[in-house]
Amino acid sequence: MNIVWLGLIVLAVLTAAIRGTMPEVSSAAFLSAKSAVELAIGLIGAMALFLGLMRVAQDAGLVQALARALRPLFRWLFPKVPADHPALGAIALNIGANMLGLGDAATPMGLKAMQELQELNPDKETATDAMCTFLALNSSSVQLVPAMVIGLRVAAGSHNPSEIIIAAILATTCSTVVAVLAAKAFSRLPLFRQDDPQGGQAA
Amino acid sequence: MKDFLNAAAHWVVPLLLLGIPLYAYAFRKIRVYESFIEGAKEGFWIGVKIIPYLVGILVAIGMFRASGAMDLLVGLLRPLTSLVGFPPEALPVALLRPLSGSGTLGLISDVFKTFGPDGFIGRLVSVMEGSTETTFYVLAIYFGSVAIRKTRHALPASLLGDLTGVVAAYIVCRLLF
Numbered sequence: 001m002n003i004v005w006l007g008l009i010v011l012a013v014l015t016a017a018i019r020g021t022m023p024e025v026s027s028a029a030f031l032s033a034k035s036a037v038e039l040a041i042g043l044i045g046a047m048a049l050f051l052g053l054m055r056v057a058q059d060a061g062l063v064q065a066l067a068r069a070l071r072p073l074f075r076w077l078f079p080k081v082p083a084d085h086p087a088l089g090a091i092a093l094n095i096g097a098n099m100l101g102l103g104d105a106a107t108p109m110g111l112k113a114m115q116e117l118q119e120l121n122p123d124k125e126t127a128t129d130a131m132c133t134f135l136a137l138n139s140s141s142v143q144l145v146p147a148m149v150i151g152l153r154v155a156a157g158s159h160n161p162s163e164i165i166i167a168a169i170l171a172t173t174c175s176t177v178v179a180v181l182a183a184k185a186f187s188r189l190p191l192f193r194q195d196d197p198q199g200g201q202a203a
Numbered sequence: 204m205k206d207f208l209n210a211a212a213h214w215v216v217p218l219l220l221l222g223i224p225l226y227a228y229a230f231r232k233i234r235v236y237e238s239f240i241e242g243a244k245e246g247f248w249i250g251v252k253i254i255p256y257l258v259g260i261l262v263a264i265g266m267f268r269a270s271g272a273m274d275l276l277v278g279l280l281r282p283l284t285s286l287v288g289f290p291p292e293a294l295p296v297a298l299l300r301p302l303s304g305s306g307t308l309g310l311i312s313d314v315f316k317t318f319g320p321d322g323f324i325g326r327l328v329s330v331m332e333g334s335t336e337t338t339f340y341v342l343a344i345y346f347g348s349v350a351i352r353k354t355r356h357a358l359p360a361s362l363l364g365d366l367t368g369v370v371a372a373y374i375v376c377r378l379l380f
Contacts, residue, residue: 001342001354005263012266015275024269032265036257040250048246053223055242056235060227100215110341111249111348118349125352132357135345139301139338140364146333148308153329156315164326167375168333174371175334179364186356194355 043107050108054093063089066096077137077180078130080120087116091134098138101147110138126194133183140179141172249348256347260339264302273298289373292318296328297369301338301362308332327376334368336361 016025057063067074067088074081074088081087090113097106113134121128127135146168153161186192227233267273276298281291292314300307311328318324338361346354 001346001352001358004339004358005259008263008267011272012263012270015270015272016266019271021270025266028265028269029262032261033258035265036261037254039261040254040257043253044247044250046246047250048243051246051249052239052241052243053220056227056233056238057223058242059233059238060223060231062223062226102215105216107344108246108249110345111253112245114345114349115249118351124350127346127351127353127355127357131346131351132355132360135342135354135357136360136364138345139336139341139361140368141334141336143333146329149311149329149332152308152311152315153320153325156312156320156325158315158320158325160321164329164333167326167330167372167379170375171330171334171368171371175364175368178367179360182363183356183360186360189356192356 046104047108047111050097050105051112054090054109054112057093058086058089063093066092077133080128081117081130082120085116085120087113087120087130090116095137095142098142099144101143101145110134123194129183129187129194132187133180136179136183137176140176142176143172144169252350253344253347256343257340260343264339268299268303268306287373290324290327292324293327293331296331297335300331300335300369301365302340304337304340307337323376323380326380327372330372330376331369334372335365338362338365 012025016022054063063086064084067084070088070092071083074091075083078088078091090109094106094109094113097103097109114131117128117131117134118124120130145165149164149168150161153164187194224235224239227238228235273295277291277294280294280298284294285291296307296310296314299310311332314328315325320326320329338358342354342358342361346352346357
């Protein structure tokens, strides 16, 4: 993350110096900072709503039932997370919300899952294998109906806005499978190994 | 099909908001209102906790986009992608996707305006949007919310997933359309 973050800024300032876009870059820095806070504050509403709902589902035993149903898959994905741990329930809800394209619901559940996974983490500054697998799963998009882009296609006057659904499901299945397998395989590389004190720094 | 999907999307959240508390109250005797409030309390702190991480990543991405460095990157990659027949018009969408969700939707609208949503390029960018994610945003807030600093292999694995999403979108579009 350090290299990526610094890299983006270095590239931005260098390009701006050559192309004379420094005024734009300067105002973009302030605008982005402002919109980041607005975004986070805006998330609080959805976060409170869905975490509240999730607590009700948890108290009623629904989340645990969902996690139990997915146990075989979760045992392979997250071998170090105990089978009855609340993290798995939150993960199941996050994936479910993502599949349905409910981004507003998926983020609160995902953040809740990270908190639960962090409880199992012996080194609070370094990501665990389970966290990395979960992130890879999350950032490879598992949604079944890309509602946003279908909306754009409708607005652009497409003759068949939903014709891309099957293709998108095929493509996103590929990306999810590769991301998860990569997360599993990379976790064994010396560069990323958890017990290596220098290991995590590279990313 | 389209109408059904649109209608179904509007039903999901209200049905969840009705069904879960109703089940909990009727069958499990849960004090649903108190339970909801307990859970909702956590939402505020998570939202506040991710602010610094979100500012960090969005400022870097905002500067990068405003500088025009994206055009340079597209120019560099174009000879490579045209070797396999990947349309250069779709390249900015593929590159921006992991950085910015709203920016990508803007680019896709532009592509639709220029090439139409029903041509090969229009379909390709549509499928790409559905098969990839705003990886940097997801990583920043997910790890930020629990103050993880060493992210190990999460970023490389996620970016490989995004790359696969783009390649798979191209192959699937070639086969299907």
